[in-house]
Amino acid sequence: MNTIRKALLLSGIAVGALGAPAMAQEAAAAAAPQASDTGEIIVTAQRRAEKVTEVPISITVASAAQLERQQVNTVNDLARIAPSLEIQSAPGQNTGGGGSIRGIGTMTFSPGAVASVGVVVDQVSQGNANISDLFDIARVEVLKGPQGTLFGLTTSAGVINITTNKPDFTSFSARLRTELSDAGTAGSKFGNQVVQGLVNVPLASNAALRVSGVANLRQGVNRNATTGDLNDTDRYSVRGRLLWEPTDRVTVNLIGDYAKSRYENGGDFFTFVKTSGPGTFLGGAGTDDVGITDRLASCGVTAKPGNRDYCMDNHFVGKSENYGGSLQVDYEADPFTLTSITSARKSNETGYGAASDVFRADPLLLHVNNDPVNRDLSLFTQEFRISSAAGQPIEYTVGAFYSNQKQTRDPETVRVTLQPFPGLVIPIAPPAVTEALTIRDESLAFFGQATGHVTDQFRLIGGVRYTTDRLSLDMFDTAGAINDRAILNTKKWSWRLGAQYDLTSSTMTYATVSRGFKGGQIAVPSDGTSPYVVLPEIPTSYELGLKSTLFGGWVADASLFYMQIDNFQAQGCTVNANAIISCVQKNVNGVKTRGAELNFFGNVTHNLSLNTGFIYAKATYPKSYLGTDGTDIGGSQLAYSPRYKFTLSGQYDIPLGERFGGFLSVDTVWKSRIRYEENSLDDTTFKPHWMVGGRIGVKTADDRYTVAVFVRNAFNVHEPSLMQSNFPYTSVNAANVPEANIGAIYGPQSYRNVGISLDAKF
Template sequence: MSFSAMKVGLLSSVFTGTAMFAAPAAHGQDGPAEAEQQEQGSTIYVTARKREEDLIDVPLPVTVATQEQLNRDQVYSLNDLQRITPALEISQTSGGESNGGGRLRGVGTGVFNPSVASSVALVIDQVPVGNMSFPQLFDMAQVEVLRGPQGTLFGQGASAGVLNVTTRAPVLGEFGMNASVDWADKGTVGSEVGEWVINAGVNVPLGQIGALRVATQFKEETGLQHSVTTGQDNVIQDWGLRGRLLLEPSDALTINLNAEYAQNTSDGQTFFAVAIAPNATTPFGPPGATIGGISTGAYTDPAGCAMPVIDERAEFYCENDPSYLRTEVQAYSAVFDLDLSDDLSVTSVTSYRARRFDQEHRDFSRILPAPAAQQNLTREDANGLSQELRLSYVGDTFDFVAGGFYQDFEFDRIPLGGVFGSNLPGERVGFSVCNPGGTFCPVGNQFTDELTENRTLALFADATVQVSEVVSIFGGLRLDDYKNTTTVQTFPAIPGNAGGPNGTAGTFVTEDSNISGRIGVSFQPNPDTNIFASYSRGYKPPAVGTNPAGQLFQLEPEKANAFELGARFNIGDVQLSGNVFYNELLDFQSQTSVFVGTALVSQPLNIDQIESYGFEVGAVGEILPGWVVNAGYQFNNITFPSGYVGDDGGNLGGTQFLNAPRHKFTLSSEFSTPVTESIEFFVNANLVYKSDVLLAARADDRFRYPAHELINGGLGIRDADGGWNLSVFVRNLTEEREPTAYLASTFAGRPDGGIRAWPVAGLTARVVGIRAGFEF
């Protein structure tokens, strides 16, 4: 039995076994989430300022997705999060970018190398993930999306905002279990992808002072893409296991210990499949322009790749050898909360996280037969240690949070076996362009070792002062001290590159310190109204880039000036919000693609200035009995600066920025009504509308995906007390073909070999299936 089959069997056993325990008790007691909701009513609590507060009292632009919404909207990955709020876009590709891939209000990480800090911080249970994100999310209690610079409390990786994720915590004195299964079959009732998602969790009380929660998720996706060379569908698997231990040895001390393991394997998924055919019909266009029918035929001709069709579904591709990638994450954290008095407390957050990414073989080929670009036997190791210590005070007219933060991060690219410089199949290490199964390599095998180490020290303080019964002033400062050391070495040496005979491009050290912060005012004439305004200074530290000649250079620090005017109102059980924003980005860290010979190479750069302005409106709550809604709309004008030249040499000045729709609307809604005394019917919908989106820095309109809607939904029946549920679901009902990214393809070293796309299930392809679950 394979390891994957063992995992499915284990999780299925957990589901079946827990169902046997659950059956007699499902109506006897409320689950932890339901009990908490009953206790708190319709109030939404957040930790956007590192202390628990009613959302109405928080003078920041925050969108909240509750556990109930995350479940009904089938949010299982970072990519799925972009469906919960109009401000967020995710541009992940292979297994999760090291920098996260998140963009808020059009601002995100524009350079994907390990020395670059993220623009949108991912924080899980108070722990900053940094440059070690992972695509899978499971057993979540709540997600808060904080927009605008949040560096005062969350650090240098939060220059555009924060995704603040809270997982389900252990509950003292209660035994509880939950499990669910989502299933879809490719080709059945219109589903274009096969899918298994199995979730399970158990809460075990440990005497009077402790509780343990163990949760797991297994997700398998098949058939998003199909290799015409091997005849096989690709398979993507995610598996995660988390244990949370809660100890309360006294009324004053709370201890939370977390341990997590997760892995992702991608078997057969290609690196950007051809989705848009070359745009010329003549065999050869003008010099340096299009090749047209020649390159189209190379994909569809039976003697070549023999793809049955080229379309935006990006399903079919050809390859010399199937790609196989594996990502593994381990994470550990310890959070100690000690109450020194009724008003004063101290919190310590210690964490260690390690991420390993193996590229056993990645095939970049598009056309057969031909020498194939490929990456072989390469391993990337990253690990980070962080420590935060903070003091919190909550008084009648004065609140503050102050503390210190330390983080150490290391990234190293190393061989995964193999022989340096060998062109023999099975021995190649690193990048090469070689004849299939042979030793002829037009571009010989080369491995680039990159070692990046950085250290961050920070002091921070954030305070709120009540200056009258209705007016408060809030603000804070953060002092960051940063140092990064990057060494790049190539084996064997590249002729003409910088460095000595061993291929060392050099070691580059960059250091910087910065003071950032925010200041604002909040006006609360009554408990159901909050009107606020603020100014924030965002900061992202310098990084190290490599130019095409192999020389290292400094990417300048990125800074932001952000202004916010917003308001929140409680009207019955509904909270309405709105805000206007303006953000000026200085020395935005980005990258461009340049041709070096016939190879397309990415080079980091700073863009002098980018401006973003717009407004947002939102509504969340129960509109009518049984009808809940979380809806939002954003208008965001963020454009390339005047005269900016795209990767294709075209003028992008004044056009809407990358991965930043000017208009976006999201809706998550559910209506339920009783069928019998113990059973209710429900129907839910998750809708997303986007105006056109630029998916590559190119002036060619083919790289701009048009305005569209994404329609997801489900309907079913469930126990009125939440004990069990059964439903059918559909994601991407109308078969929209939006990918997560576009990439220009080349043919014979010329620019038009069509356009490649990275598809995502539920975004590019439709998924239809059934769900079943229980909780007690």
């Protein structure tokens, strides 16, 4: 309840800060609506503002209203808005946000890896210094398939294109939103208090400043059975955006943001979901006469699906910071527009980034401990481009893009010990030490894409990008001298060809073929052997699509797709003889994804907004592919990729007289079975399941004040973020039969959350 009081205090301070000047304004000074008068859905999927129905790319669009009613507060929550999108939220391996589209993504602990799904915020690529919290967002576009010709080298599977709300020159406005829940209240399994606020201040007739921020405070989902305390995870973010139009031809956008987080005892980390009895470990060198099941029971932990409990006396904290800024200048020099975007980002992770004790179970004989980490990342990007005016016989965008990303890590140590009773710690293996390292990824690309209007109905599309990429790794000994070095130089072409045809004034069809590119990796083995190169990933994608506007504004987006990836960058994780999770990065040829997707989004009627979609994505390993358990899993579904997924989000508004209105919204996702490892074990898969949530509430007729009750994951379905077999080892019982121990990571999506939301606009 102390955290609840803190959240309420933050809300009160925000109301005081926002309300005093705001209440002096007339009611007409309320925040202006973001929707256009025509009701058309506008996107920037091709780096220019266009109607979504005119863009020859399969796109799922979520408006600000949809994001708010679905309570999409983090990047991880975006998995609920699009059937093609999954977000892997496990700590340490969610490279560039951890997204996968149509089954293809990058899940790796490799420090030099880049993402298959790029995250772009206000036209700026986030690289691996990605944001986590979403607030004051105007629109999110999920672009499927390679987008390299316009968005760069980290977009071989697609792009999450995020646009924030721009400042308004015309009037002062402010807003306060809260979502408040408490563990144990109304069936909520964890507590979460989200407080968002914004202020829009006109500075002149051609300039305005918008400042917004969020505090996201969470208690749980993990619980320490020894103390009875839920893990605290606290995050704070703020963003400022200055919009200035010094002339009718020049527009300046200056944006800066800062975020920090603090999480206890590893945050959302491993718990035991299946355990064994007496057995041996360390290749038979150690004997456990009690067994993990009984040892956990002695501290109040029962291993079972959905278990979120661990037990330990120690307390440790991890921290991170993420901040950056960008300057965009647009100059309209008829008949084209010149654009320059300069950005810089930094992130830092300190303390116990994952967990001091990986198993978080004091009674166990075997312990694996991580020493504190210190990891820094910096990213600089510069883009120049020239775009033609819309409606020309040939519409084009050409430009150049430069990025320089640098990561540094201090030496990191993992210790394996036996602890037969409290106070006695026996090292059983030399500490595994990863040397200090620096990874630099420097890229320069030239790109262009054009659409030629052959007739009023028929258009041809062509695009190309030439990328030079230099990836280097230096590892340093204790004296600071370079101990090992690896360099990967790459020069690649990527391209896009296609055609589109307007069947009617409201229906368009298209066909495209594209070749993408994702940079290579330099893998750093945990066993101390030399680093090695993982080659760049090259996808070739074919797509046939149709878009149509129904009922005057509801958009249908249907597509058939096929993509084959050369040198797919995969990762296989096992537990070695010392009980350390060891992951190997590798290239796999012959990975494919193919299937069909159907999406509907927008307003069906004035009172009904409905966004729904379904995907069949058969994303498979190549024939005769051997999994980490030595079995043939060729032709089976990729890890972290459901073959079928259905999403539905909608809201129905009900007038309640002249001054008030009511609303009912739903938020539903269904997924087929998901595997979490490169093997054939059923124990590390999760069953087909529904996730159901929604809101019911009332609001004033002018939308200035809203009160609602919400529930997420109403049926408390325990979908994991990650699962690991042989955790920490596989025991062999008296009958010489192996018994598996399984660990899982659960996040806030894995448990029911019930609360109240409040929204006020001034």
